[in-house]
Amino acid sequence: xxxxxxxxxxxxxxxxxxxxxxxxxxxxxxxxxxxxxxxxxxxxxxxxxxxxxxxxxxxxxxxxxxxxxxxxxxxxxxxxxxxxxxxxxxxxxxxxxx
Amino acid sequence: xxxxxxxxxxxxxxxxxxxxxxxxxxxxxxxxxxxxxxxxxxxxxxxxxxxxxxxxxxxxxxxxxxxxxxxxxxxxxxxxxxxxxxxxxxxxxxxxxxxxxxxxxxxxxxxxxxxxxxxxxxxxxxxxxxxxxxxxxxxxxxxxxxxxxxxxxxxxxxxxxxxxxxxxxxxxxxxxxxxxxxxxxxxxxxxxxxxxxxxxxxxxxxxxxxxxxxxxxxxxxxxxxxxxxxxxxxxxxxxxxxxxxxxxxxxxxxxxxxxxxxxxxxxxxxxxxxxxxxxxxxxxxxxxxxxxxxxxxxxxxxxxxxxxxxxxxxxxxxxxxxxxxxxxxxxxxxxxxxxxxxxxxxxxxxxxxxxxxxxxxxxxxxxxxxxxxxxxxxxxxxxxxxxxxxxxxxxxxxxxxxxxxxxxxxxxxxxxxxxxxxxxxxxxxxxxxxxxxxxxxxxxxxxxxxxxxxxxxxxxxxxx
Numbered sequence: 001x002x003x004x005x006x007x008x009x010x011x012x013x014x015x016x017x018x019x020x021x022x023x024x025x026x027x028x029x030x031x032x033x034x035x036x037x038x039x040x041x042x043x044x045x046x047x048x049x050x051x052x053x054x055x056x057x058x059x060x061x062x063x064x065x066x067x068x069x070x071x072x073x074x075x076x077x078x079x080x081x082x083x084x085x086x087x088x089x090x091x092x093x094x095x096x097x098x
Numbered sequence: 099x100x101x102x103x104x105x106x107x108x109x110x111x112x113x114x115x116x117x118x119x120x121x122x123x124x125x126x127x128x129x130x131x132x133x134x135x136x137x138x139x140x141x142x143x144x145x146x147x148x149x150x151x152x153x154x155x156x157x158x159x160x161x162x163x164x165x166x167x168x169x170x171x172x173x174x175x176x177x178x179x180x181x182x183x184x185x186x187x188x189x190x191x192x193x194x195x196x197x198x199x200x201x202x203x204x205x206x207x208x209x210x211x212x213x214x215x216x217x218x219x220x221x222x223x224x225x226x227x228x229x230x231x232x233x234x235x236x237x238x239x240x241x242x243x244x245x246x247x248x249x250x251x252x253x254x255x256x257x258x259x260x261x262x263x264x265x266x267x268x269x270x271x272x273x274x275x276x277x278x279x280x281x282x283x284x285x286x287x288x289x290x291x292x293x294x295x296x297x298x299x300x301x302x303x304x305x306x307x308x309x310x311x312x313x314x315x316x317x318x319x320x321x322x323x324x325x326x327x328x329x330x331x332x333x334x335x336x337x338x339x340x341x342x343x344x345x346x347x348x349x350x351x352x353x354x355x356x357x358x359x360x361x362x363x364x365x366x367x368x369x370x371x372x373x374x375x376x377x378x379x380x381x382x383x384x385x386x387x388x389x390x391x392x393x394x395x396x397x398x399x400x401x402x403x404x405x406x407x408x409x410x411x412x413x414x415x416x417x418x419x420x421x422x423x424x425x426x427x428x429x430x431x432x433x434x435x436x437x438x439x440x441x442x443x444x445x446x447x448x449x450x451x452x453x454x455x456x457x458x459x460x461x462x463x464x465x466x467x468x469x470x471x472x473x474x475x476x477x478x479x480x481x482x483x484x485x486x487x488x489x490x491x492x493x494x495x496x497x498x499x500x501x502x503x504x505x506x507x508x509x510x511x512x513x514x515x516x517x518x519x520x521x522x523x524x525x526x527x528x529x530x531x532x533x534x535x536x537x538x539x540x541x542x543x544x545x546x547x548x549x550x551x552x553x554x555x556x557x558x559x560x561x562x
Contacts, residue, residue, distance in 0.1 A: 007452075015406060015451040016413070016431040017444055026441075027448060030505055034449050037506050038395040038462065044469050051467030052474055055284045055298055055522040058330055075191040081420035088416055093427045 001039070003032040099257060099311045102162045106152055113145040113152070113162065113206070120164050120208055124255045130231045132240075132249040134169045135177060136209040148204045158203035160318060163311075165200065166250045166259040169210045170217055171302065172291035173197050180293045181225035182215045184412050184419045184438030194291020195326065196260075196302055196319040203318050208256050211246030215440045216409065217262055217295045219243045220270055220511040221502065224442045229499050232274060234537060238496040241271030244305070248275040251305045258306040258315060262292055264299045265397050266491075266515025269527035273491035273540030276529040277305050278557065280312045283547045284522035285330035287316070288323035294408040296401035297328075299519040309528065309557040313337035316550060332548045341555030345379040346485040348372075353390040354489045354514060361494040364539055367531045368490050371541065385480055385487075387517075389473050394509050396473060397516040399453050399466035405443075406450030412438065445505060470520050477521035481546040486556060489514050491540035495533035514542060524550050528557050 008028060012018055019027045073086070082089040106113060124136055141164075151157040167173060170180045172190035174197075179185040197207070214224035222230040222245025230245040232238040233253035240249040244261025248271035251259050261268040263281035272279025280303040287302050294300060304315040317337045323329045350372065355365055372382050414420035414434025421433035439447070453462035480487060491514060502508045518525035524547070527540035541560070545553035 011448050011451050011455070012432075014455060015447050016410075016435050017439070017447065018432050018436045019444075023441075027445065030445050031448055031452070033504075033506055034398065034445065035452070037509070038399050038449075038453075038466075041392060041395050041399070041465055041469055042461070044389075044392060044472070046465065046468035046472065049468040049471055051464050052471035053467060056328060056330060058285070061327070061331070063324060071191060076416075078191065079188050079417035081414060081418070090415055091424060091427050091430050095426070 001032070001035050003028050003035070099163060099308075099314060102257065106162050113149040114142060116162070117141050117145040117164060117206060117208065120256050123253065124209070127233065127253055127255075130233055130236070130249055130253060131228055132211055132230055132233075132246045132253060132255060133166070133209045134179065134181065134212050134227065134246070137176065137207060141206050141208045144206045148206060151204060160200060160314070161204040163205045163258060163315075164208050164256050165205050166209050166211045166247060166256040167197070167207055168213050168244050168247050168259070168261045170213060170262060170293040171197065171260060172293075173207060173210070176210070178210065178293065180216045181213050181227060182439065182443070183226045184435070186419060188417055190291075192291065195288040195323045197291065199318050200315070211244075211250050211259060213246055213261075214243035215443050216293065216405070217243040217264060217267055218405070218442050218446055220266070220508055221497070221499070222246065222271075223499065224440060226440055231499070232496050234275065235496070237498055238537070239274065239499050241274035241496060243267040245271050247305050248272055248277055248279070251275070251277055251307065258304055258311050260302055260304055260315075262295075262300055262302050263519065264296050264401060265519050266512040268303045268305065269491050269515050269525060269540065269542060270511065272305055272527040273538065274496035276538030277307060278309050278312045278526065278528050279303070279305050279540070280316060280526045280554075281518060281524060282316060282320065282550060283330070283524045285328050286332070286524070286548065286550065287319050288326040288329045290323055290325040296404035297408060298404060299401060309526070309554050309561060310338055310340075312526070313554045316554075330548070335551040337551050337554050339551070339555075340558060341552070343559065345381070346556060347381045347383070347483075348375060348486050348488055349383045349385045349480060349484040350488050351387040351390065352384050353387050357390065357493065357513070359493045359510070359513070360490065361533070363534060364490050364494065364531055368541075371530065372488070383484065387476065387480070389469075389476060390513070392469060393473065393516045393520065394513055396466045396469045397512070397520060398449070398509060399462055400470060402446040402450035403454050403463050404450070406447045406454060409443070409447055414438070442505070473517065474521040477517060477523060478546070481523065481544070485545065486553065487544045489542050490531065491515065491527040491542040495535070495537035495539050518544050523547055524553055526553055526557050528560060530560070
């Protein structure tokens with residue numbers, strides 16, 4: 001599996017990360033090394049094996065659907081990098097003319 | 099713990115004296131960087147509160163326990179940061195369920211300990227705040243990712259501590275620092291309030307000098323929590339009860355003793371330990387485990403996939419670091435994440451994103467989930483024919499800070515520990531072996547699901 005710039009671009013966009021200059025070369029070689037390492041799983045015969053998704057057999061225990069106020073508005077906004085008294089503030093989403 | 103409790107009852111010293119003693123130990127060796135923050139004032143305040151409860155005879159079962167918690171466990175109105183720049187300054191608005199349970203039994207939390215960023219690492223060199231030094235030899239790593247928690251107990255800065263173990267992050271540092279380190283069965287301990295790394299493997303567990311203290315902490319933390327749907331209803335045993343002496347059926351894997359990475363001296367010592375156990379009447383059997391070299395690759399695919407999903411919440415909007423270098427919403431996400439996360443976290447998010455992306459999902463992610471089933475079934479099968487599987491916890495003792503630069507070589511440090519996480523079974527490391535230079539190495543005991551009581555009683559019987 002070759003790690004080229006196009007793949008790095010695609011993954012960076014999906015992961016919302018950017019790699020520039022030296023960092024970009026580094027992630028290319030690291031990813032290719034990491035992939036090569038996990039590549040050996042392909043040799044294992046998993047014909048007819050179901051993926052293991054849930055670790056316990058206890059799923060499906062339901063609880064009552066009751067609304068609970070676990071975090072007040074004030075507490076929820078306390079850690080925000082930018083907020084007013086009611087809302088999180090974010091940079092402009094729509095530009096003029098859009 | 100037992101001695102401390104008796105001394106407090108006899109009034110040999112007060113709980114305040116005890117907390118001050120630990121605080122001075124922390125200050126004396128602050129260059130170890132074991133702690134991210136010491137809760138100096140409020141641990142003293144709690145000490146006097148608990149002291150009066152002891153006097154009144156109303157104290158909980160953990161009165162006298164001074165505990166440090168890993169910097170990824172939420173303690174209300176205290177900072178928590180997973181040793182990452184992206185969470186700098188974040189104050190938890192709520193308690194992790196286990197913190198609530200421990201405080202209800204009068205534990206005193208003395209501070210939060212350093213770790214690898216978001217619990218990703220095996221040496222504690224990935225903390226955004228610099229490496230933690232091994233208190234037994236300061237040129238060496240303490241192990242990771244819960245390296246600060248291990249160093250704190252090993253340096254006598256607290257009686258016990260909590261870590262989290264996703265691929266060995268409690269047992270490996272316990273091995274490197276000469277401590278007991280316990281990873282419970284998946285679902286035994288609530289993960290509510292633990293900053294998530296890989297949710298299908300993460301478990302919180304204790305470090306202590308004695309198995310009895312680790313067992314006592316588990317006893318308080320374990321049990322169903324309505325806030326964590328993966329927590330189990332399975333009965334909580336009295337893990338700290340000392341069992342009657344008995345013999346067990348033990349097994350070890352041929353592939354581990356023959357592993358080329360295993361230190362030859364350690365191999366000899368491990369085999370000699372098996373002989374001792376045989377001579378004490380235990381049955382010891384050699385088993386074959388064909389997946390040894392597939393464990394870490396399987397773990398990498400799955401844990402990185404889960405991490406890429408879990409860490410998507412750090413976007414600079416609702417909490418955490420927001421970059422000043424962004425103009426619009428999209429670059430705010432990208433710049434905040436790129437400036438806030440360290441290199442190892444980014445590597446894992448990228449691999450995780452790759453294995454989950456369309457076109458590669460089946461070949462990597464789904465494939466690894468299938469291999470995980472094979473590994474889990476083989477592990478459970480082996481454990482249904484014996485009581486415990488034994489191995490050295492790590493292939494060697496603690497290595498030098500800076501010695502391992504290649505990420506894949508670092509991942510392989512977990513080769514003996516990840517099996518328990520992939521299979522969801524409990525496992526404990528206890529100090530047993532020594533390297534040529536006198537550094538400790540652990541003996542790992544792995545048991546079937548929810549067999550912590552039996553496992554800890556056996557561990558206790560092997561303590562010197």
